[in-house]
Amino acid sequence: MNFDPKSSKTVHTVSQIFSLFSVEREEIGVREVSQILGLSPGSIYRLLSSMERCGFLQKDVNRKYRLGERIFEVGLLFPLHSPLRKIVRPHAEELAKIFRTNVQLAIPRKAQPSSAIIIDRIVSLEDPIFHSLPFSFDAPFHCSALGKSILAFLPPEGRKEVLREMVLTRYTKNTMTGMKLLKTELNRIQKNGFSVDRGEILRVYIVLALLFFKMED
Secondary structure, three states: OOOOHHHHHHHHHHHHHHHOOOOOOOOEOHHHHHHHHOOOHHHHHHHHHHHHHOOOEEEOOOOOEEEOHHHHHHHHHHHHOOHHHHHHHHHHHHHHHHHOOOEEEEEEOOOOOOEEEEEEEEOOOOOHHHHOOOOOOEEEOOOOHHHHHHHHOOOHHHHHHHHHHOOOOOOOOOOOOOHHHHHHHHHHHHHHOEEEEEOOOOOOEEEEEOOOOOOOO
8 A cells, every 4th residue: 555645634624724733722724824834825735625625624604714613513423433432331331320520531631731622511401500601521630620620649650741841821810830839739639539619620620529440451
C-alpha cells in the first residue's frame, strides 16, 4: 500500500481546522484560518468548501464557517460506542436515582492531557441549577470538580506528567492558578474522597461525589 505524504498533510490540516473551534470560538473565516495556520487563503478556501459539501461545516450569512450537522452526528457515536460507558451506565443511573442528583462520566483526553472529556451524563430534573449551566463536554483538570477528581486519583507518575504540561488558565476569580495550591487541593481530594468546584470555572458551586470501579484484565 503506497503512502501519500500529500494526503497525510491534508488530513493534518483538516484536523487543525477542527481544533480551532471551541466554546469561545463558534465560527471562523477563511482569512483567519489562513493566518493562524500559515497557509494560503486559496488553499484554505478549497478545504473549507469541501468540508462544507460533506456536511462537516456550514457557512453563515456572514460567509464564516461553523461546525456542521455531520460532525455532530459522528461525534455522538464516540460516547455511544464507549465500552466504559456501557459498563458504568447502569451504576450511574442507580446513583442518580438514589441521590436525586446529576451524574457525569468522564475520561482523560488523549490529545489534550490537561482536561477530561464527558462521555455520559444523567441530568436530574430536581436540579434547576444544573439545567441553567452551559452545555459542555470538557472538564478542565484544574478548575472543575470532575476534572480535579480524575487528576487526584491518577497514578503518581501520570499525575506528575500531566502537571508538568498544564497551563492553569483563569476562568473566574476563584480559579486556582498556582501549582502549589492545586497540588494541596489534589491531596485534600484524595484524603476526603470527593472534590468541590468553588465557582472556579463558572460562578456556581458544585459538589461532586465519586464512585470508582477497579477494572481487572
